[in-house]
Amino acid sequence: MKRIIRLLTFAAFATTFFACSGTQTQSAIPEDLKGTWSGIIDGLGLSIVMHLQDSCTLDSPDQGAYGLKANASMKGDNTLRVKFLDMPGSFTGSIQGDSLVGTFSQMTLKKRLALGRGEIVRNRPQTPEPPFPYDTDEVSFEHDGIVLGGTLATPHNCNPGETSAVVLVSGSGQQNRDEELMAHRPFAVIADALARNGIASLRYDDRGCGSSGGTFEEATTFDFADDARAAVHCLRERGFGKVGVIGHSEGGTIAFMLGADEDVAPDFIVSLAGMVDRGDSTLFRQVSRQIELQGAPKKLSGFAARVALRKMLKQKSVWMDCFIALDPAPFVAEVKCPFLALNGDKDTQVIPEFNLSKIESLCPAADCRLYPGLNHLFQHCTTGLTDEYARIEETISPEVLADIAEWISGRKAQ
Known part of the structure; x- marks a missing residue:
């Protein structure tokens, strides 16, 4: 998981599911579903790339995470279920026209996710291209x-x-x-x-x-x-x-x-x-502000921020230990x-x-x-x-x- 301050917010904490590892399970994926699918989680703005072959891997380009393992299986004739390994989370969807449409779920979070064939190409007009002056x-x-x-x-x-x-x-x-x-x-x-x-x-x-x-x-x-x-x-x-x-x-x-x-x-x-x-105060202020802007009553934002931070700080690392005291x-x-x-x-x-x-x-x-x-x-x-x-x-x-x-x-x- 990236330790970027600008992503250490309640929303990102709730949706950063890409710490997957483990052994892939082979699944019988129908031929018409095989290939690369990509989309953006509604309301979160995070792009997801799903590679479906006989096994499944996920990419989160926006978070710099690639080749993350998952299990893919069919439920009935038309419903695909993708379970993220070693971390709560899943995608369940079905083919609707040219898209694979369903629900991205993690913990209490449920968001619509529509995937199309191929990979998303973001438009970044300011990125410099050669030849450079x-x-x-x-x-x-x-x-x-x-x-x-x-x-x-x-x-x-x-x-x-x-x-x-x-x-x-x-x-x-x-x-x-x-x-x-x-x-x-x-x-x-x-x-x-x-x-x-x-x-x-x-x-x-x-x-x-x-x-x-x-x-x-x-x-x-x-x-x-x-x-x-x-x-x-x-x-x-x-x-x-x-x-x-x-x-x-x-x-x-x-x-x-x-x-x-x-x-x-x-x-x-x-x-x-x-x-x-201080690092701990910075994290508390940013999480509180994010929660307020997402519609939580101000009187509850401090409590919710403390709950979110306790979960975040369980991710022990030498960097985090240093940062919160800095x-x-x-x-x-x-x-x-x-x-x-x-x-x-x-x-x-x-x-x-x-x-x-x-x-x-x-x-x-x-x-x-x-x-x-x-x-x-x-x-x-x-x-x-x-x-x-x-x-x-x-x-x-x-x-x-x-x-x-x-x-x-x-x-x-x-």
């Missing part, structure tokens, strides 16, 4: 014996000494260098916008992902901060004039850590919805470099009215900006709930991209 190079750097691989994007014919560069630090959960989720590639979009404005960037795969070594499951936020430090040193060794850090979600918190670290001493930091409250506030108070902090006012993951006001009180010199109508991913949205993320074609607001590039360019002039 800038250079991209594969790079690697090492920390504590772990080699991390990434992409260095630089303006054409750039003179490193006269060029600002940034390290892009992703949110929690194992992600590739593009911070890819739900077919969105936010860091590829940000790197593209920066390079077009004369700013270099380094984005890298998380531990154990893509071309990076190491074991992700054994790492904490402090380990990921060490990886980001190594990335800063990588850029410094290449002679860039100014080196900063842009972090999203948990990556924003890591930007605070590096901004307070005199040994790293970045020239500037940018927080994209980085949390400033207090970023002391780091924010110690940031000495120029500091840009951004939030969308419909962010339901890192609650903006609390987050920005606390940053302002801890670090009065910070440039804090609130963007109307934007969610945790800085997409224009309706509710800010996580079920919108996949349905929204925009990856990140052009206004935010322009403001980041302009602000960094302003640091170069100083």
Whole structure:
């Protein structure tokens, strides 16, 4: 299960069923049902891909999960039942025209799911496509014996000494260098916008992902901060004039850590919805807000949030144990470099009215900006709930991209 802060909400907790393992059971699937089927769970926005042959596997592209095992069997002549292994959950449906239509169930949740032939292709118009008007190079750097691989994007014919560069630090959960989720590639979009404005960037795969070594499951936020430090040193060794850090979600918190670290001493930091409250309080606030927005009475949201969090926290891990006790506030108070902090006012993951006001009180010199109508991913949205993320074609607001590039360019002039 991905440990992405932006997905650690009541809705996502209730629907994250893709931790399946075990032995597949062979089932007699009719020939006319065999093949690949895909659809989106109504009301949740999560896409499901089902591969039916003599056995069944599931993909959840929006959560980065593939090849998950399930049992498929026929009930009567026309009803297909798919049971997820080692986790409560199932799909029951039948052929209706060209579609396989039925009900996705997990615990008390029941949602309509209509599957069509083939795989879903999400429209992501901001994802950059080659040829690029800038250079991209594969790079690697090492920390504590772990080699991390990434992409260095630089303006054409750039003179490193006269060029600002940034390290892009992703949110929690194992992600590739593009911070890819739900077919969105936010860091590829940000790197593209920066390079077009004369700013270099380094984005890298998380531990154990893509071309990076190491074991992700054994790492904490402090380990990921060490990886980001190594990335800063990588850029410094290449002679860039100014080196900063842009972090999203948990990556924003890591930007605070590096901004307070005199040994790293970045020239500037940018927080994209980085949390400033303790981890346990952040989780409680986000789950409470999500429950309220889904229609629960406010007086019940706190109780429901505590119940949901107790279930969530049973998923013991070294990362979670560290995260819930992590207090970023002391780091924010110690940031000495120029500091840009951004939030969308419909962010339901890192609650903006609390987050920005606390940053302002801890670090009065910070440039804090609130963007109307934007969610945790800085997409224009309706509710800010996580079920919108996949349905929204925009990856990140052009206004935010322009403001980041302009602000960094302003640091170069100083």
